[in-house]
Amino acid sequence: MYKISVIPGDGIGKEVMEATLHILDALDVEFDYHFADAGDEYMEKTGIPLPPETLDIVKNSQACLFGAAGESAADVIVKMRQELDLYVNLRPVKSYPGTKCLFDNLDFVIVRENTEGLYIGREEYTEDGAIAQNVVTRKASERICKFAFEYAKKTNRGKVTAVHKANVLKKTDGLFKEIFYKVAEDYPDMELDDRYVDATAMFFITKPEMFDVIVTTNLFGDILSDEGAGLVGGLGLIPSANIGESQGLFEPVHGSAPRHAGKGTANPSAMILSAVLMLDYLEEHDEARRLEDALIKVLAGGKVVTADLGGSASTMEMADEVKRKLEAQI
Numbered sequence: 001m002y003k004i005s006v007i008p009g010d011g012i013g014k015e016v017m018e019a020t021l022h023i024l025d026a027l028d029v030e031f032d033y034h035f036a037d038a039g040d041e042y043m044e045k046t047g048i049p050l051p052p053e054t055l056d057i058v059k060n061s062q063a064c065l066f067g068a069a070g071e072s073a074a075d076v077i078v079k080m081r082q083e084l085d086l087y088v089n090l091r092p093v094k095s096y097p098g099t100k101c102l103f104d105n106l107d108f109v110i111v112r113e114n115t116e117g118l119y120i121g122r123e124e125y126t127e128d129g130a131i132a133q134n135v136v137t138r139k140a141s142e143r144i145c146k147f148a149f150e151y152a153k154k155t156n157r158g159k160v161t162a163v164h165k166a167n168v169l170k171k172t173d174g175l176f177k178e179i180f181y182k183v184a185e186d187y188p189d190m191e192l193d194d195r196y197v198d199a200t201a202m203f204f205i206t207k208p209e210m211f212d213v214i215v216t217t218n219l220f221g222d223i224l225s226d227e228g229a230g231l232v233g234g235l236g237l238i239p240s241a242n243i244g245e246s247q248g249l250f251e252p253v254h255g256s257a258p259r260h261a262g263k264g265t266a267n268p269s270a271m272i273l274s275a276v277l278m279l280d281y282l283e284e285h286d287e288a289r290r291l292e293d294a295l296i297k298v299l300a301g302g303k304v305v306t307a308d309l310g311g312s313a314s315t316m317e318m319a320d321e322v323k324r325k326l327e328a329q330i
């Protein structure tokens with residue numbers, strides 16, 4: 001029995017969460033759900049977007065499923081990443097059948113440092129304009145590189161690539177690159193290399209199959225993750241994991257999509273795949289593969305899918321179909 005905190009949030013976040021929990025019922029794993037509030041709707045009622053009770057519920061759980069917040073997203077999800085020290089942002093770039101992906105056989109992951117770099121937010125106005133600090137610490141670089149190598153090892157991936165711009169950012173990215181190679185010494189069997197971020201952006205389009213696990217700093221990771229999402233088509237399909245020392249938070253990359261909210265038209269795949277990442281995090285790998293395979297069957301079938309995938313099914317109809325495929329597996 002796993003203790004899971006659940007934050008449906010706003011808009012389609014609530015709908016894709018309901019759909020996903022419906023499917024998780026059919027797995028051979030027991031979950032003890034603890035529901036918690038956060039987001040715009042909660043803020044309208046109470047004046048605060050992320051109550052301390054919610055943080056406590058998340059801290060006391062083994063993993064958290066998060067739907068989406070609306071305008072308060074920065075005060076909710078960014079705050080949670082900081083408060084829980086979720087220093088890894090993991091984004092798979094994987095092609096699924098029946099989707100508008102640009103390449104058919106992509107399967108790599110981006111491991112983005114989630115706590116520092118330019119996103120530390122130390123900016124100030126100067127006489128001439130404005131200036132921002134780019135913070136790269138040894139500690140944060142070491143733990144993110146170590147995570148990337150451990151993840152590669154655990155998931156039987158053969159290669160880790162560090163992405164940086166150390167030719168220009170000699171000290172900050174230079175340090176990141178240096179630490180990457182130092183951490184790599186503990187993984188002599190792993191193939192490794194490093195690339196400049198600008199070249200990487202091009203190779204995503206020209207030779208994406210060259211990547212396996214990418215580890216990179218916060219800003220580059222943010223940009224490359226969205227480029228990766230573009231390679232495998234559509235926000236409705238892209239999951240993510242935020243991982244810390246003792247906590248994992250799993251969420252679709254999309255937001256509350258107000259235009260779709262309340263209509264039952266949102267694609268539940270990104271939330272379902274976030275649950276797949278959670279199952280892998282909990283070391284429930286067999287169940288993770290079962291859930292992913294059930295979704296793949298529905299995507300490949302192309303019939304009971306939502307409008308963004310060319311079908312006309314509702315969120316719940318698609319979820320029901322995934323659940324049926326799951327139950328049909330032995």
Ligand code: NAI
Nearest residue numbers: 068069070071073077235236254255256257259266267308
């Ligand atoms: P969004 O991801 O909510 O929606 C953008 C567009 O992508 C939608 O209009 C829709 O066409 C499509 N889309 C997204 N998810 C889909 C799904 N599951 N199925 C089908 N189509 C889907 O991004 P947007 O419009 O920029 O932001 C809307 C709100 O969400 C804002 O208030 C923003 O602050 C918030 N947001 C929250 C995030 C979070 O909670 N992590 C992340 C991004 C945005």
Ligand code: MG
Nearest residue numbers: 222223225226
């Ligand atoms: Mg982003």
